[in-house]
Amino acid sequence: MSVHIKYRIGKSRVFQVIIALLAFACVVPLMFILFYILKAGITKINWHFLTNLPKPVGETGGGIANALLGTVLLVLTASVIAIPVGILCGIYLSENRKSRLAYWSRLCIDILQGVPSIVIGIVAYFWLVKPLGVFSALSGSVALAIMMLPTIVSSTEETLKLLPDTLREAAFALGMPFHRVILKVIIPCGFSGILSGVMLSVARVSGETAPLLFTAFGNPYLSTNILKPMQSLPLLIFNYATSPYNDWHDLAWGASCILLIWVLLLNIFTKLVTRKWKVQL
């Protein structure tokens, strides 16, 4: 009897250890990747690297200024499109929980969440590249904006849903019109949640490559015209990493390092900032 109990307890312990080992094994590859990228990339980063254009094959040196600027412009344009649309849609969904349009809109947001990024690239190609006849940063930004939407919409909706109804009632009872109730009371109280959705979506699309392959396309030169092809960090990493030249690999490592740091910082920042700005209800 007691032997049997001891066996069961021992078995339970063994499984606990196995689970813990398996769980923490997940940390290993990530740490390995972070460490490797930082080690390979950090030595490449210097002022020259950040402010110069890539050199042609065979010449050493060169930088990634075009990709840095391009990424900033692409993500900025995408944000300008996606943030207002996403927040407004989230507001609609939380304010009209049961309407038929809300049902369909929610369904479509769910669908968008799962669409592979390459498919969004195809669609952006047919909507903007083909009609305009040229690869453009704008088409890339539209693709990225579509990818940002679901995160922003659902984080806005979830945040606003959690705010108590008494808050809205208090505002309405003061004779405030609907838009002021939303913009001056509801949004400020849910600000941290909405902000975290926005920042996470920015982090996500900062590293997106697939939807840019046949939209923004890439550009070896510095460009600020959003109607022309534009380079971006992930595109540069992809193109240079798959090239056979060591100099280009070096550029790609440096670019990876910068992209990684930027994305990780955004993620960590989101956690810190949203915790600090949370409105106490």
Next chain:
Amino acid sequence: MDTSLNNDLITRPDSMLGRVISSAKLRDAVKGIKRIKRSHRQIRTENVFKKTLVIVALSTVVLVLGIMVTLAWQSTLSIKASGLSYLWGKVWDPVQDIFGAYPFILGTLLTSFTALIISIPFSFAVGIFLGEYFPNGLASNFLKNTVELIAAVPSVIYGFWGLAVLVPIVRSFETSIGVAPVGLGIFTSSLILAIMIIPYAASLTRSMIQMVPSNLKEAAYSLGATRWEVIRSVILPYTKSGLFAGILLSLGRALGETMAVTMVIGNTSLIPKNIFSPGNTMASIIANEFTEADHPVYLSALIELGLVLFLVTVVINMLGRRIIKQFTQE
């Protein structure tokens, strides 16, 4: 707004303005009129705002319909040319205009399911660890945040790392077991994918496990069950459907993943012979050949792949979400 109210407000501005502010009647009257004008503006803005919300919500529906229509429309050429045999045609030869998607469908399924098999034990372990054994504490927080970061790393970086680090390792492994030492191939892609999809099933498993009612667990403990027995015979059966949904969401992610796979899969349109062969997935062939597609049927055939990919991932994701919704409502 009816005029009687306006008159009312103009003749008796104190009714709107309040007695505290009013000191001179004239000033009040002027203020009152201003206030009315302002309020009318507010009402107009309110209506515009409400309409804007409806338009925006409507636009998300239009957007998704637009995506579907665009994909379907642009694939018609290929659908007409190849018909249903497109799906099991074994040859992909753009030069001769023969388009069979079977190699890529097989490649996608092989990479995704291999990745799933590798990653599921790890994601479930993370879920059980965080959901049941140690929901709080320093180590758990560290684990939780780190696993979330796995999802944050851009896929192109996974691909680059895979090229530089994983490919040589797999190559030497291949040499040791006696297959052609390419390094690139389905197995390498699966390894990278397995890492990338861990967080999806892990976070879902964790939240599902935390939803198990504690009285169920306590009932089992009170009968003398050990921790492991509670997990195996109470928690896991209770969360069964949730775990399945987690697998589905991971699978949806794996099917659509493009960049990391494209960089390490070896890019060949031949049917993979075994798990170490190079190949292509639906996503990676699109990424590789889309800008090279020089004639309409070729391009259309690639888009049809995108359409298939879209439909499959949508179905899998919707199924996963439906299951989660059902689970959380119970």
Next chain:
Amino acid sequence: MESTIVKSVDYNAYFGDNHVVKNVNIEIPRNNVIAVMGPSGCGKTTFLRGINRMHELIPGATSKGKIQLNNDDVFDMHPIFVRLKIGMVFQRPNPFPNLSIYDNVIAGYKLNGIKLPKAEKDKIVEHSLTRVALWNEVKDSLTKKGSFLSGGQQQRLCIARAVAMEPEVLLFDEPTSALDPISTSTVEELFHELKKNYTLIIVTHNMQQAARVSDKTAFFYMGELVEYDNTKQMFTNPTDIRTQNYITGRFS
């Protein structure tokens, strides 16, 4: 001679198909405290929320009939005007958590985008807080967030917020049900002060409270206005058997 400020004519309210307020006719005299009481689910809160058109904010809620404010039908006005003239205080204190105490008091101006000179704002804040007997307690912490106050203080802050808009009527929806006895008596004392300047309509399911604070009492039962009379009359000599039963506690 008391003049009527709020009057309802055949007012009906519905939630979908559910008829919750039935044919209510009532005249409310200016500068009085009116208690609206009845068992839970009798429609008293719905009626109250109908007066300043808060009822219609709930999806599926509709209403029929007239509610007049100074002889103007509120359904002919835009709800914004109605709510500026008829303030409301809720069951649970609901100060805006993102605003300071000071900003909470002038929230009606600030959030409506009405610009006032600083001196005038200060005057309104001090005046309103004094009226709700909160000024002395919070005058040194006006910049703190409203949610740091105690429940009773928060509720008085919410009254001050409504008072600051200088409405004509103040609606109270069970204003003390979430408060402790001491805070309750502070708020009840306020009613006597406030009625000098405003007309107060208070929903309560607490009979003693109705008897203590009101001039007139309306008794609702199953969505109908059963009896409406001077409070003293109602509690000593009710005419309707249902009122009598309720007051003597024969049904719950």
